Amino acid sequence: MKLTCIIGGDGDSCHSLDLSQFNQDSNTVIRVDDSVEGLTEISALCESKKPDSIVLIAKAPLRFRDDLQIGLLQRLIEIGINPASIGFVNLNGIVLCSDSEEQVLARLQITTDLAHKRVAHGKPLSVEKVKPIKRCLVVGELLENDLKLLAQNGIELIHIWSENNREIHSDVGLQSLSGLPGDYQISLLQSGNRAEEHRCGAVVVNTSSLNREQTKQLAEAMKIPLPADTFRLPPDRHVLTAGVWVLEKENEQQTAGWVAEVSSFLSQETIESYLDACTVNLAKCGLCGTCVKTCMFSANSIDLKSGLIHFDQTRCTGCGNCVTACPVLARDLHHYSNSYMASIADNLHAFKGRDGIRILGLFCENNGYKAVNYLAGAGKRVSSSYYFLPVKCGARIGTEIIPDSFQNGFDGVALLVCARDECNQLVGSLDLERRFNLYRTIMKAQGQESGRMRIFSIKEKELGNVHDGLEQFAQYLDDLRTDQAVFSQL
Numbered sequence: 001m002k003l004t005c006i007i008g009g010d011g012d013s014c015h016s017l018d019l020s021q022f023n024q025d026s027n028t029v030i031r032v033d034d035s036v037e038g039l040t041e042i043s044a045l046c047e048s049k050k051p052d053s054i055v056l057i058a059k060a061p062l063r064f065r066d067d068l069q070i071g072l073l074q075r076l077i078e079i080g081i082n083p084a085s086i087g088f089v090n091l092n093g094i095v096l097c098s099d100s101e102e103q104v105l106a107r108l109q110i111t112t113d114l115a116h117k118r119v120a121h122g123k124p125l126s127v128e129k130v131k132p133i134k135r136c137l138v139v140g141e142l143l144e145n146d147l148k149l150l151a152q153n154g155i156e157l158i159h160i161w162s163e164n165n166r167e168i169h170s171d172v173g174l175q176s177l178s179g180l181p182g183d184y185q186i187s188l189l190q191s192g193n194r195a196e197e198h199r200c201g202a203v204v205v206n207t208s209s210l211n212r213e214q215t216k217q218l219a220e221a222m223k224i225p226l227p228a229d230t231f232r233l234p235p236d237r238h239v240l241t242a243g244v245w246v247l248e249k250e251n252e253q254q255t256a257g258w259v260a261e262v263s264s265f266l267s268q269e270t271i272e273s274y275l276d277a278c279t280v281n282l283a284k285c286g287l288c289g290t291c292v293k294t295c296m297f298s299a300n301s302i303d304l305k306s307g308l309i310h311f312d313q314t315r316c317t318g319c320g321n322c323v324t325a326c327p328v329l330a331r332d333l334h335h336y337s338n339s340y341m342a343s344i345a346d347n348l349h350a351f352k353g354r355d356g357i358r359i360l361g362l363f364c365e366n367n368g369y370k371a372v373n374y375l376a377g378a379g380k381r382v383s384s385s386y387y388f389l390p391v392k393c394g395a396r397i398g399t400e401i402i403p404d405s406f407q408n409g410f411d412g413v414a415l416l417v418c419a420r421d422e423c424n425q426l427v428g429s430l431d432l433e434r435r436f437n438l439y440r441t442i443m444k445a446q447g448q449e450s451g452r453m454r455i456f457s458i459k460e461k462e463l464g465n466v467h468d469g470l471e472q473f474a475q476y477l478d479d480l481r482t483d484q485a486v487f488s489q490l
C-alpha cells in the first residue's frame with residue numbers, strides 16, 4: 001500500500017486542491033493540517049496499515065523534516081517504518097512554475113508518483129546499534145557549573161581548546177571525528193604532529209569561544225562546510241548529527257537544557273542509528289580506485305590483504321559522488337538509486353510544459369532547495385516550461401541525464417546547485433561542473449547545441465538571483481526552437 005499525505009494549513013496552496021482528481025489507485029491519499037493532531041493522524045494510519053511507501057507533500061518538507069525528526073519522523077521510525085520508505089514532495093517546486101490549479105494538480109500527480117517510485121527503487125537503510133560511551137568531547141570554554149553537572153552524571157570529559165577546564169587536552173586540536181552517535185572515534189592532534197586516538201559518545205561545542213582558525217579546523221574534522229563569510233558553525237543540530245550539540249553562547253538559561261539532553265542521550269542502553277550510506281556491490285567492483293579518489297570523507301580504501309575495496313559506512317554521508325563516478329555501477333544510493341535516476345526523464349511524458357517547450361530542472365537539497373523555496377515564498381513565478389525535481393547533491397547528477405532528457409523530448413536541462421564554496425558535500429558542485437563542462441565539449445563535437453544545458457551556482461545570500469537566469473534560459477530555449485523551425489523551412 002502507498003500512502004500519500006498532503007500536509008498544510010488554511011491558506012496553503014495545497015489546502016484547496018481537489019483530491020478527487022488524484023490517482024488513488026492502490027494509493028491512500030489523506031490531507032491533514034500540520035498540527036499535532038494532523039501529524040498524529042498520519043502516524044496512526046501508518047501504524048495500522050504499515051504502508052510500503054509514504055510520501056509527505058508539504059511546502060518545503062525538508063525544512064519541515066527538522067520538526068519531523070523529533071516528531072512525526074521519529075514516531076514513524078518507532079513504529080517500525082524504515083526512513084528509506086519515506087519520500088518528500090516540495091509543493092513550492094510545483095507552485096513556482098504552475099500557471100493554474102489544473103497545472104498544480106497535474107504536476108503534483110507526476111511528482112508524487114515519482115516520489116513513490118524513488119522510495120520503491122531504494123533499499124531499506126541499515127540500522128546500527130551502539131552502547132553509548134559515557135564520555136563527552138568538550139570543544140571550547142564551557143561554564144564550570146555545567147561541566148560539574150555532567151561529571152556528576154557520570155560523564156567523563158575530554159577538553160580541547162579550553163584554558164580553564166582541561167583534563168585531557170590537545171595542544172593543537174581535532175584531526176578527525178567519525179563513527180556513530182554514541183560511539184565516535186576522535187583523533188586529537190598534539191604538538192609535534194602526534195595524533196592521539198580517543199572515543200566518546202557525544203560532542204559539545206561552544207562556538208563563541210573559538211577563533212577563526214579553530215572553527216575552520218573543527219569544521220573540516222567534522223565535515224561541515226562553513227559559509228564563506230562567517231566563521232561560526234551553524235547552531236543547527238540537524239546540519240550536524242545526533243550526539244553533537246553546538247551552542248552559540250553559554251548562559252544560565254541554556255544550561256539546564258543541553259546538560260540534561262547530553263546526560264539522557266548517553267544514559268540510554270543502546271542508541272540506534274540509520275545509516276544513510278551508499279552501497280557497494282563487491283561482485284561488480286573492478287577495484288579501479290575511483291571511489292577512493294572521489295570520496296572527500298575518506299570512506300573508501302583498498303584493502304591490500306583481501307584485494308577488495310574497503311568501505312566504512314559510518315564515514316559515508318551518502319553524497320553520491322562515488323555512485324556517479326563508479327565506471328561499473330557497483331555503487332548505489334538508497335534515496336537516489338541508479339535505477340531511479342535513469343528513469344526520471346522517461347517518466348515525465350505526462351508533463352506538457354509551455355507551448356511544448358519542456359525543461360527539466362534538478363535542484364540540490366541544499367542551496368537549490370532554498371532557492372526554490374525562496375522564490376515561491378516571495379511570490380515569484382518562473383516559466384511553466386520548467387519541471388523541477390530534487391536531487392541530494394550535484395555530486396549525484398551524472399551527465400547521462402542530458403541525452404536521456406533530450407531523447408525524451410526535453411529542450412533543456414537546468415541544474416540548480418550550491419556555489420562551489422557552499423556545497424554541503426564539499427566537492428559535489430565542483431565535480432558536477434567538471435563532469436558537465438567536459439560533456440559540453442562532447443556535445444559541441446557532436447554538433448549539438450551545448451547551451452541546452454545550464455548550471456546555476458547558487459549562493460545562500462543571493463537565492464533570488466537565480467530567477468532572472470531561469471527566465472533567460474527558458475527564453476533562450478524558446479528562441480532556439482524558433483530559429484531551428486525557421487532554419488528547417490529554408
Ligand code: SF4
Nearest residue numbers: 285286288289291326
Ligand atoms: S569506483 Fe567502483 S569499480 Fe572502482 S573501486 Fe570503487 S566500487 Fe570498485
Ligand code: SF4
Nearest residue numbers: 295316317319320322
Ligand atoms: S557516497 Fe559520498 S561519502 Fe559515501 S562513499 Fe561515496 S563519495 Fe564517499
